[in-house]
Amino acid sequence: MLDTATTAPATARGRSRLRRASRLVQYAGFLPALGLFGVFFALPLGLIVAYSFWETIDYNVVHHWTFDNYHYFFSVSTYVHTMWATIWVSVLATALTIGIAFPFTYWLVRYVRRGALQRLLLVLVILPFWTSYLLRVYSWLNILGDGGAINRFLQWTHLTHHPLSFFLYDRPAVILVLVYLYFPFAVLTLYASLERFDWDQFKAAMDLGATPRVAITRILLPQIKPGITTAVIFVFIPILGEYLAPQLVGGAQGVMIGNLIVNFFTGAQYTRGAAAALLIAALIVVLLVVFRRSLEVEDPYRA
Amino acid sequence: MSITEGRLSRADLLKAGAAGALGLTFAGPALARGVRIDGTTLNMLTWSDHYANDQLKAVAKAVAIQGRPTLFSDNADAYLKIKQTHGQFDIVSGDALWVPKYHKDGLTTSFPLSEIGTSKQLYSIARNFPFWKDGSNYMGYPFSWSTVQIYYNPKYVKTKPDSWHALLDPKYKGKISLENIPTDVMAIAARATGGKKPYSMTKAEISRAKAFLKEFKPNVLKLASQNNEVVRALADGSAWIGITNLGTDDRVKDAGGPVVKTAYPKEGTIGFIDSEQIVKASGKHDAFFKFENQMQQAKWIAKNFITNGRPLFNEQAYKILVNTGHGDRARRQYYNQPEKALKMTIKGPAGDEQAYVDAFNEVFG
Numbered sequence: 001m002l003d004t005a006t007t008a009p010a011t012a013r014g015r016s017r018l019r020r021a022s023r024l025v026q027y028a029g030f031l032p033a034l035g036l037f038g039v040f041f042a043l044p045l046g047l048i049v050a051y052s053f054w055e056t057i058d059y060n061v062v063h064h065w066t067f068d069n070y071h072y073f074f075s076v077s078t079y080v081h082t083m084w085a086t087i088w089v090s091v092l093a094t095a096l097t098i099g100i101a102f103p104f105t106y107w108l109v110r111y112v113r114r115g116a117l118q119r120l121l122l123v124l125v126i127l128p129f130w131t132s133y134l135l136r137v138y139s140w141l142n143i144l145g146d147g148g149a150i151n152r153f154l155q156w157t158h159l160t161h162h163p164l165s166f167f168l169y170d171r172p173a174v175i176l177v178l179v180y181l182y183f184p185f186a187v188l189t190l191y192a193s194l195e196r197f198d199w200d201q202f203k204a205a206m207d208l209g210a211t212p213r214v215a216i217t218r219i220l221l222p223q224i225k226p227g228i229t230t231a232v233i234f235v236f237i238p239i240l241g242e243y244l245a246p247q248l249v250g251g252a253q254g255v256m257i258g259n260l261i262v263n264f265f266t267g268a269q270y271t272r273g274a275a276a277a278l279l280i281a282a283l284i285v286v287l288l289v290v291f292r293r294s295l296e297v298e299d300p301y302r303a
Numbered sequence: 304m305s306i307t308e309g310r311l312s313r314a315d316l317l318k319a320g321a322a323g324a325l326g327l328t329f330a331g332p333a334l335a336r337g338v339r340i341d342g343t344t345l346n347m348l349t350w351s352d353h354y355a356n357d358q359l360k361a362v363a364k365a366v367a368i369q370g371r372p373t374l375f376s377d378n379a380d381a382y383l384k385i386k387q388t389h390g391q392f393d394i395v396s397g398d399a400l401w402v403p404k405y406h407k408d409g410l411t412t413s414f415p416l417s418e419i420g421t422s423k424q425l426y427s428i429a430r431n432f433p434f435w436k437d438g439s440n441y442m443g444y445p446f447s448w449s450t451v452q453i454y455y456n457p458k459y460v461k462t463k464p465d466s467w468h469a470l471l472d473p474k475y476k477g478k479i480s481l482e483n484i485p486t487d488v489m490a491i492a493a494r495a496t497g498g499k500k501p502y503s504m505t506k507a508e509i510s511r512a513k514a515f516l517k518e519f520k521p522n523v524l525k526l527a528s529q530n531n532e533v534v535r536a537l538a539d540g541s542a543w544i545g546i547t548n549l550g551t552d553d554r555v556k557d558a559g560g561p562v563v564k565t566a567y568p569k570e571g572t573i574g575f576i577d578s579e580q581i582v583k584a585s586g587k588h589d590a591f592f593k594f595e596n597q598m599q600q601a602k603w604i605a606k607n608f609i610t611n612g613r614p615l616f617n618e619q620a621y622k623i624l625v626n627t628g629h630g631d632r633a634r635r636q637y638y639n640q641p642e643k644a645l646k647m648t649i650k651g652p653a654g655d656e657q658a659y660v661d662a663f664n665e666v667f668g
Contacts, residue, residue, distance in 0.1 A: 056656075
C-alpha cells in the first residue's frame with residue numbers, strides 16, 4: 001500500500017497531464033479551420049508570392065528571383081492610373097452603399113415593428129442572393145442598355161427619340177451596379193449593429209435637449225462604429241478586387257485593376273499577374289490594419 | 304441533453320461534431336454511389352462552342368464515356384494550364400499553330416486520324432494541313448475554322464469599312480465591340496500597321512501596333528469576355544461594329560437584332576483553325592478515340608453549325624445542312640469552301656507573349 005507522500009506527486013502529475021490534454025482539446029475545434037486555411041489559403045498565397053518574384057519566358061515560369069514584375073507595374077503609368085481609378089471607384093461605391101444602406105436600416109430597426117414585417121423586409125433585402133451573381137450583373141444590361149428598360153421608358157414617354165447610350169459601358173454604370181450588388185451586405189451588417197443598440201440612451205439624449213442630428217452623431221454613431229467599420233470592410237474590400245461587374249457593364253472606359261490582372265493570366269503571364277494581385281492584397285492588409293482600430297469598442301459606461 | 308434544456312457543454316458539442324463527422328463519412332460514399340456515372344470520364348479543356356450538353360449526355364449513353372468540360376478563352380491560358388497540370392486534363396482544344404507548339408513541347412501526342420472513324424466525314428483538305436502532320440500521324444482532330452472580320456450595322460455605318468484604319472474614324476466613338484483576347488487584338492493591329500508576322504512582331508512593329516490601338520481605343524465600346532457579348536451588343540444596337548467570327552450576322556439575327564453586313568479589311572485578317580488534341584500525360588488515349596468518334600458525328604456537327612454559325616470541317620454535316628434547308632446559310636458562311644481557311648493569318652503563339660500582353664494592357668488599362 002502506498003503512503004500519502006508517494007501518491008501526492010503522482011496525483012499532481014496526473015492533474016497536470018489532464019490540464020494539458022484539456023488545453024489541447026480546446027484547440028481541437030480550431031484544427032479544421034487551420035487545415036482549410038492552411039491548404040487553400042496560406043499555401044496558394046505563398047505560391048503567388050513566389051510567382052510574383054519569378055519570370056515568364058516563352059510560356060515557361062522560370063524560377064529566377066527578380067523584382068522585375070513589381071518594377072514593371074510601377075514604371076508604367078497605365079497601371080498606377082488604373083490602380084488609383086480602382087481605389088476611387090471603390091471608395092465612391094462604398095460611400096454610396098453605406099449612405100443608402102444606413103438610413104434604410106435605421107428606419108427598419110427604429111420604425112418598423114419587430115416581427116413579421118421587419119423579417120419580410122430583411123428577406124427582401126437578401127432576395128437578390130437567391131439568383132447567381134453573374135445573373136444579377138447581367139440583368140443590368142437589360143436595364144441600362146440601348147434597348148433596356150430605362151431607354152424604352154424614355155422613348156415611350158417621348159422624352160427622347162433615340163436610345164441614350166451613356167447609361168452603360170462607363171464608370172458610372174460600374175458604380176451603380178456595385179452599389180446594387182453590395183447593398184445587402186451593408187444592410188445586414190448595419191442591422192446586426194443597430195438592432196443591439198440601446199435606444200433608451202438615444203431617447204435620454206433627446207429628453208436632455210439634444211436634437212435628432214446631435215443624438216445620432218454623438219450617441220448612436222460612436223456606439224455602432226464597429227458595425228459601420230465592418231460594413232465598410234465587407235463592401236470596400238471585395239469591390240477592390242472586382243472583375244466581373246466592370247467587365248460586363250464597364251466597357252473599355254470602366255476598366256478596373258482586376259481586369260488587367262485577368263489579362264495577364266489569360267495571356268499566360270502568371271508572374272506579372274501574381275505581382276499585381278499581391279499589390280491589391282497588400283493594399284487590403286494595410287486597410288485592415290487601419291480599420292482594426294475602429295473595431296475596438298469603447299465602453300460607453302467607462303469611469 | 305437537448306440544446307433547448309440549457310447550455311451546450313463543450314463535451315456535448317464535440318460528441319455531436321464527432322457523430323456528425325462519422326455520419327458523413329459513412330453516408331458520403333453511399334450518396335456518391337447514387338450519383339456516380341459508370342465508365343470513363345474525360346476532362347476536356349475547351350471552348351464553349353465545341354460541345355452541347357445534350358451531345359455530351361448522348362455520347363455518355365452511347366459509349367459510357369463522360370466528357371467533363373472546363374472552359375478557357377485564350378490559347379496561352381490553356382497551354383500553360385496543360386503544362387502545369389500534367390494529366391489532369393485528357394483533351395485540350397487548340398488553334399492552328401498552337402497545335403504544333405503543344406506537340407513540340409511534349410504536351411500532346413499525335414495519332415493516326417484513322418483511329419477516329421468519323422474522320423472519313425472530314426473534307427480532305429482538313430486531313431492534310433501540313434502544319435499538323437507528324438509523319439503519318441496528325442496532331443489534332445480538325446474541328447472548325449473562321450476568319451475574324453468586321454461586321455457592321457448599315458443603318459449607322461454608311462460606308463463599308465473595308466480597312467482596319469476605317470475603324471479609327473471618330474464618328475464610331477464607343478461603338479465597336481470585340482473580344483478581349485490580347486494576343487489576337489495585337490495581331491489584328493499588326494495586320495493594320497503592316498506587321499510582317501502578326502504573331503511574331505519585332506519591337507518596332509509592336510510599338511506601331513500599340514500606337515494604332517491607342518488611336519482605336521476611344522471607339523471601343525467594350526472588350527467582351529465571350530463572343531456572345533459581341534453578338535448581343537450588335538443585336539441591341541449598342542455597338543454599330545463588331546470584330547468577330549464568321550456567322551455573327553446570323554447569330555445577331557437569331558438574337559432579334561438588325562441585319563449586319565460583313566467587310567473584309569484590305570490589309571488582311573487573322574483567323575482560327577481549331578482542333579481537339581490528346582494530352583500526352585492523360586493515359587486515356589483509347590477512350591479519346593471512342594469519345595471523339597461519337598462527338599464528331601455529322602449530326603452533332605450540323606447542330607453545332609446551326610447554333611454557332613461558323614464553318615466546321617465535317618463535309619457530311621454540310622450535306623445534312625443542305626438536306627435540311629440550311630444550305631444557303633452554310634454557303635454564306637463558306638462552310639463548303641474550307642480552302643479559304645488557309646488564306647488568312649492563322650492564330651499561333653506570340654513570339655514574345657509578355658510584350659504582347661504588356662502592350663495591350665498599357666493601351667486598355
